[in-house]
Amino acid sequence: MKQLSPIGPEGAIFHDLLIIPGHSEKPLLDGAIYIKGSDIIDVGTLAEVESRNPSSPKVSMKGYLACPGxxxxxxxxxxxxxxxxxxxxxxxxxxxxxxxxxxxxxxxxxxxxxxxxxxxxxxxxxxxxxxxxxxxxxxxxxxxxxxxxxxxxxxxxxxxxxxxxxxxxxxxxxxxxxxxxxxxxxxxxxxxxxxxxxxxxxxxxxxxxxxxxxxxxxxxxxxxxxxxxxxxxxxxxxxxxxxxxxxxxxxxxxxxxxxxxxxxxxxxxxxxxxxxxxxxxxxxxxxxxxxxxxxxxxxxxxxxxxxxxxxxxxxxxxxxxxxxxxxxxxxxxxxxxxxxxxxxxxxxxxxxxxxxxxxLGSPWVGAIKPNKKADIVFMKTGLGVEPQSDPMVNFFYTMGAKQVRHVMVDGQWVLVDGELAKVSEADLRDQFIQALKEIKSRTNLPMTVPTA
Ligand SMILES: [Zn+2]
Missing domain, CATH: 3.20.20.140 (Metal-dependent hydrolases)
Known part of the structure; x- marks a missing residue:
């Protein structure tokens, strides 16, 4: 399981980001997000966010796009x-x-x-x-x-x-x-x-x-x-x-x-x-x-x-x-x-x-905005998706799952460098294979059960 530094009690400002905020708001080309606990506290340019939240630790995410979970x-x-x-x-x-x-x-x-x-x-x-x-x-x-x-x-x-x-x-x-x-x-x-x-x-x-x-x-x-x-x-x-x-x-x-x-x-x-x-x-x-x-x-x-x-x-x-x-x-x-x-x-x-x-009765997610929960996807940009002349068009028609690198839910890392952060994928797979064997034996479905 990989780890990124957990966010401390004072929170953290993630900056150098291309932010797709959601709710029809324009992308922020050089944006910053201040996260504290499980919440998004502030969003804007680094200067704006830093002036409103001085002395918060900063984390550069240069080369990344952030979109809502x-x-x-x-x-x-x-x-x-x-x-x-x-x-x-x-x-x-x-x-x-x-x-x-x-x-x-x-x-x-x-x-x-x-x-x-x-x-x-x-x-x-x-x-x-x-x-x-x-x-x-x-x-x-x-x-x-x-x-x-x-x-x-x-x-x-x-x-x-x-x-x-x-x-x-x-x-x-x-x-x-x-x-x-x-x-x-x-x-x-x-x-x-x-x-x-x-x-x-x-x-x-x-x-x-x-x-x-x-x-x-x-x-x-x-x-x-x-x-x-x-x-x-x-x-x-x-x-x-x-x-x-x-x-x-x-x-x-x-x-x-x-x-x-x-x-x-x-x-x-x-x-x-x-x-x-x-x-x-x-x-x-x-x-x-x-x-x-x-x-x-x-x-x-x-x-x-x-x-x-x-x-x-x-x-x-x-x-x-x-x-x-x-x-x-x-x-x-x-x-x-x-x-x-x-x-x-x-x-x-x-x-x-x-x-x-x-x-589904959960309006506290779905946007990178103050007072929303800190559920954020960080996607790697770079040569394969450039130029990003229209970041919104690029997000839907050029970028994809292969760019997803880090994911945060409720202010905690759940995916880091493309790997599960909270649980061992190998353990999950072992249990999944056992369950597949069981359902195959009960149903005779023509599935191929993977080897461990
Ligand atoms: Zn259905």
Missing amino acids: LVNAHTHASMSFFRDLGHDRVLPTTPGNSMIEDFFFPSEKELTADLIEPLAYSYLVDGLKSGVTFFGDAYFFARGTCQAIDRLGVRGAVAEHHADLGGPLPAGRELWKKTKAWIEDWDFPTITPVVYAHAADTVSREFMNELNDFAVQNQLPFHMHLSQTSGERDRVLTRERMSPVAFAKECGVLRPKTLLVHLLSADEQDIKLLADSGATAGLCPVSEILYEHAPLGRQFVEAGIPIALGTDCAASNDGSDILNEAKVFGLMLRMQGLDHSKSSPHFLLDTITKNGAEA
């Missing part, structure tokens, strides 16, 4: 055991089904709580090494995901999977009772608890209302897949005689602090309902292209619906590189004919920082 708003990190295996599963074996029902559910039936933490390591490590400091995760046995996030020293908004009508482990109210007790006694200080309904076709009206009421009463974010496939749309039309989005509206789910993911089978009427609601659309372009079709990006942007990007899971998007996802999304919006001014780099940055953080 990136937010991957929709993940199922423990699904890493499906990596590579989803690519040829697009066509359903049962009419009306998708890869979700035909491929994921039968294997997921074999999961147990002990496997979730080690299975999450691969996806989380890939995310952290590409600048993700915040994961909006939802999955079975979610305490295991929280433990994995905690072990790496990153941050998140995590939810237990709930469904009472379908899916591999439809536990319904019995599980919900336990989840409520867990939320009331929440023990992960850097992780926000979230209420999660799997999808409109796997959650009944009564249960959806109950989940949503609890989220509203406790001011918790609400996260769900909605209109994720044409099969879901058909099933909800049959059951409720309305679209999944209209059903979600009737249940009170369309409101600020809700993240509605995929929306692939939404129609014009649905988009109108979403536009007036304040809810955020969670889009995962790479995953969606792989298992159904490109998301309705242009329509959502033109309707003014806030968008937060996610990478979904390793079954349908093999990595957790959210900066790459934003690049793909930016290119996709151009292909869909969106006015270029509406898919600017500032707009794209919001989709992988501010929008996801706000939808």
Whole structure:
């Protein structure tokens, strides 16, 4: 495990930086950030920051760009055991089904709580090494995901999977009772608890209302897949005689602090309902292209619906590189004919920082600004990415995960020189391999388990 000097009690001013602050603010070409404890205290030129915080230790970061820790708003990190295996599963074996029902559910039936933490390591490590400091995760046995996030020293908004009508482990109210007790006694200080309904076709009206009421009463974010496939749309039309989005509206789910993911089978009427609601659309372009079709990006942007990007899971998007996802999304919006001014780099940055953080009830991250948490990614610039004539364009279309060198979360180093700083990667890998062996023995998935 590599180390950079920890920040002392007096804090430190990091300077000589190209800073991408977020919140549509212009890049600072020769900027400084004063960090103390877990917070960003001040941002500006070195002269400004030093004059306001005299005698603070200084650390030159010449040759580095600093951007806010990136937010991957929709993940199922423990699904890493499906990596590579989803690519040829697009066509359903049962009419009306998708890869979700035909491929994921039968294997997921074999999961147990002990496997979730080690299975999450691969996806989380890939995310952290590409600048993700915040994961909006939802999955079975979610305490295991929280433990994995905690072990790496990153941050998140995590939810237990709930469904009472379908899916591999439809536990319904019995599980919900336990989840409520867990939320009331929440023990992960850097992780926000979230209420999660799997999808409109796997959650009944009564249960959806109950989940949503609890989220509203406790001011918790609400996260769900909605209109994720044409099969879901058909099933909800049959059951409720309305679209999944209209059903979600009737249940009170369309409101600020809700993240509605995929929306692939939404129609014009649905988009109108979403536009007036304040809810955020969670889009995962790479995953969606792989298992159904490109998301309705242009329509959502033109309707003014806030968008937060996610990478979904390793079954349908093999990595957790959210900066790459934003690049793909930016290119996709151009292909869909969106006015270029509406898919600017500032707009794209919001989709992988501010929008996801706000939808997932964590507005204290997502920007390099005073009073935000010190979650910062330091990326190496230099010959391979020069000239940086427009730093925002350069950030999205030239730079990438390979430039991520150091990452700080809550004022502490979690990645140094590209290596994990809080935990041994070799240890994580050993535990991951053991968990892979176990799930392979239970499912016969055609995976290749790496050798230790
Ligand atoms: Zn998903």
